Amino acid sequence: MWKLATPVFGYVLVVDALALIVVAATAALVPITAQSLLWCGLILAGEVVHLEAAQRIERIRELAADGRPHMHLQSIWIFAGLLLLPPPLATVVIVVSYVHSWVRVYKRRGVIHRKVFSGATVILSCAAAGAVLSAGTGHVAPYVPHLDGFGGMTALLTSGIVYFGLNYVLVILAILMSNPGKPPRQAFGNPSDVLIVLAAVGVGCGIALVMTVRPWLLPVLMVTPVALHIGLLLPQFQAAARTDSKTALLAPEFWVQLARNELARAAELSSTAGVLMIDIDHFKAIDDGNGHLAGDEVLRAVAAAIQGSVRGGDYVGRFGGDEFVVLLPGTTSAEIASVADRIRTAIARIEVPVPVVRPGKPEVITGLTASIGAAVYPETATEYTILLQAADDAVFEAKAGGRDRVVLAATRTELTRPEIPDAR
Numbered sequence: 401m402w403k404l405a406t407p408v409f410g411y412v413l414v415v416d417a418l419a420l421i422v423v424a425a426t427a428a429l430v431p432i433t434a435q436s437l438l439w440c441g442l443i444l445a446g447e448v449v450h451l452e453a454a455q456r457i458e459r460i461r462e463l464a465a466d467g468r469p470h471m472h473l474q475s476i477w478i479f480a481g482l483l484l485l486p487p488p489l490a491t492v493v494i495v496v497s498y499v500h501s502w503v504r505v506y507k508r509r510g511v512i513h514r515k516v517f518s519g520a521t522v523i524l525s526c527a528a529a530g531a532v533l534s535a536g537t538g539h540v541a542p543y544v545p546h547l548d549g550f551g552g553m554t555a556l557l558t559s560g561i562v563y564f565g566l567n568y569v570l571v572i573l574a575i576l577m578s579n580p581g582k583p584p585r586q587a588f589g590n591p592s593d594v595l596i597v598l599a600a601v602g603v604g605c606g607i608a609l610v611m612t613v614r615p616w617l618l619p620v621l622m623v624t625p626v627a628l629h630i631g632l633l634l635p636q637f638q639a640a641a642r643t644d645s646k647t648a649l650l651a652p653e654f655w656v657q658l659a660r661n662e663l664a665r666a667a668e669l670s671s672t673a674g675v676l677m678i679d680i681d682h683f684k685a686i687d688d689g690n691g692h693l694a695g696d697e698v699l700r701a702v703a704a705a706i707q708g709s710v711r712g713g714d715y716v717g718r719f720g721g722d723e724f725v726v727l728l729p730g731t732t733s734a735e736i737a738s739v740a741d742r743i744r745t746a747i748a749r750i751e752v753p754v755p756v757v758r759p760g761k762p763e764v765i766t767g768l769t770a771s772i773g774a775a776v777y778p779e780t781a782t783e784y785t786i787l788l789q790a791a792d793d794a795v796f797e798a799k800a801g802g803r804d805r806v807v808l809a810a811t812r813t814e815l816t817r818p819e820i821p822d823a824r
Contacts, residue, residue, distance in 0.1 A: 401513035408577045412517050415570060419520035422527045426487035430540050439542075439611055440481070440489040442618060446607070447477040447497055450625040455505040459713065460650075462506060463661050469571050469588075471596040474501065476625050479563065479604030482526045483533075484542045484611060490530075494522050507713035509729050511668055521570040529563035544612050560601040564594075644718040646696060647703035655717030659727045660784050662715075663777055666729070673777045674728035674736035677791040678706065678743065681769040681803040683722035690765060693755045698765060705746040710739060725788075733776050733808060740772045740806040748804070769804035771795050780809050 404412065430436075450473070451458065462470050474497045481493035498519045502510050530541065536555025537546040547556055576584060603624055610617050642654040650658065659675065666673045680686075680702060687695030699722065706724055707716050715727040726743075728736055752765040773794025781787040790809040798807040 404578070408574065411574060411577060412513065415517060415524070415574075416520045419523040422523055423487070423491050426527065426530075430486035432486050432489060436485055436489055436542070439484045440492065442611060442615070443477050443481050443484070443493055443607075444496055446618070446622045446625070447474070447493065448500060449622065450477070451497075451501055451505055453626045456712070458501070458505050459507070460658070460715070462510075463658050463665075469568065469575065471594065472501075473596065473600045473625055474498075475563075475597055475600035476604045476607065478522060478526065479529075479560070479601050480607040480611070482529060482541075482559075482563070483544050483605065483608035486541055487527075487530070490526055490541070491523060494519055494526070507729065509662075509665060509669065509671070509713070511665070517574065518571065521567050524570065525563045525567040528566050529559040532559040532562050542612070544608050556605065560598070560605075564597050564601065568594075568597075647700055647718050649703050649707070649724070650715060650717035652717060652719050655715060655719070655725055655727065656784075658715050659725075659788075662727055662729050663784050663787070666777055667782075671730055672732060672779070674726075674731035674733075674739075675775050675777075675787055675791045676726040676728065676736065676740055676743070677719070677773040677788070677795045678702075678724040678726070679771050679795050679799070680722040680747075681771055681799070686765065686768075689758075690754055690761055691756055691758060694752070694765060697752050697755060698750075698768065701750045701752045702747055702768070702770070705750055706743050709743045709746045714739075725791075731776065733774075733779060733810065736774045736776055737806060737808055740774050740808075744770055744772055744804065744806055771798035771803050772806045773798060773809060774806060775809040 401409065401412070454473075458472065462472070478490075478494055478497060481490040485493065498515050502508060502512075502515050530543075533543045533547075533555055534540055536551060536558070537543055539546045546552070572588060606624075607618070607621055610621050642651055643649065644651050662673050665671075680698070683695070683698070686698055699718075703716070703718065703724065706726065710716060710726055711728065713729055717725045717727075719725045726739075728739060731739070747768050747770045750766070750768050752768075754761065754763055754765060757763050773791040773796075775781065775787050775791040775794065777787055780790045794807040794809040798805045801807070
């Protein structure tokens with residue numbers, strides 16, 4: 401945070417301070433009752449279950465949104481809390497949501513001052529939306545019992561617009577101030593993503609209503625947020641050419657985007673990141689000898705073995721042909737070597753049934769091996785291209801050394817100007 405430009409630093413501090421003032425000023429507006437504590441507990445439970453179920457797709461969406469607003473579905477539970485809970489408990493919902501996502505979804509790799517700032521913008525947005533609801537109903541939280549008729553609908557719609565609009569403006573200003581060299585258009589993100597937040601606000605209204613009139617229906621309604629994530633965002637993610645159609649891993653271009661963003665984040669956090677390059681040994685012989693259908697099955701089996709061997713926060717992609725790549729945020733040389741060897745062992749255990757058996761060929765392909773190259777930021781290199789090249793060179797070294805092995809590129813490599821041959 402101390403590295404921020406002075407205007408950005410001042411802006412972040414002002415927003416954070418205003419959020420603290422709002423929390424203090426609204427702490428005693430409404431008494432905390434046993435009913436409100438029960439509602440708060442149910443909302444927190446739904447929030448945790450939701451994020452746990454959708455953490456992988458949410459992690460990828462957040463990293464891919466670098467430099468743009470990240471439209472998430474936490475607003476479902478936050479807006480429900482705004483409608484039902486006293487301000488202090490609504491603040492608890494916001495804090496738990498951001499802390500839980502930082503620990504479990506983003507694996508403690510989110511920049512903390514950004515998460516605090518985002519939480520502060522949501523607190524301010526909830527306060528503004530709550531003021532609209534109070535003006536429209538003449539009451540303070542819980543608002544749902546007092547929202548009725550055309551007036552109640554108008555107050556609810558207006559509060560939703562204020563909640564989204566203020567949060568959006570505060571975040572956009574921070575992005576624009578932090579990235580003066582980037583096109584302003586990029587800071588506004590994808591217009592279609594706005595629908596995600598609007599949908600979240602709508603579902604939050606439904607959850608708040610159900611909790612007041614038919615609380616036993618809440619477990620059924622809790623399926624909706626997970627369905628939105630998995631049923632809508634995941635297909636949208638796949639349709640955007642971000643996944644490889646053959647292996648269901650990340651597509652090469654998207655993996656590269658994530659890798660570059662993660663290295664930039666590692667630099668901000670003074671952290672580390674590892675890259676694995678994995679090449680199936682003698683794949684051409686397997687593909688030619690058993691047919692392309694069998695080769696495709698081998699690729700899918702290897703992809704599944706790699707995905708099942710990495711950590712929850714790692715990113716696996718297909719890099720082309722029979723090559724795979726893995727990005728391992730926050731890893732050390734010892735950890736990346738351990739993960740790489742686990743992948744190598746898993747691939748060696750694969751048994752792939754052959755779809756169409758050729759004469760004289762086995763019905764099951766076994767004995768697969770892979771050569772794996774590993775490189776670690778910043779130990780091996782500090783620039784993406786050089787880091788990936790170091791991992792690729794390590795693959796060639798593994799193949800030259802007999803294949804079925806892991807080679808760690810441990811030498812620091814940097815871009816240098818090539819020497820000019822002596823004209824004499």
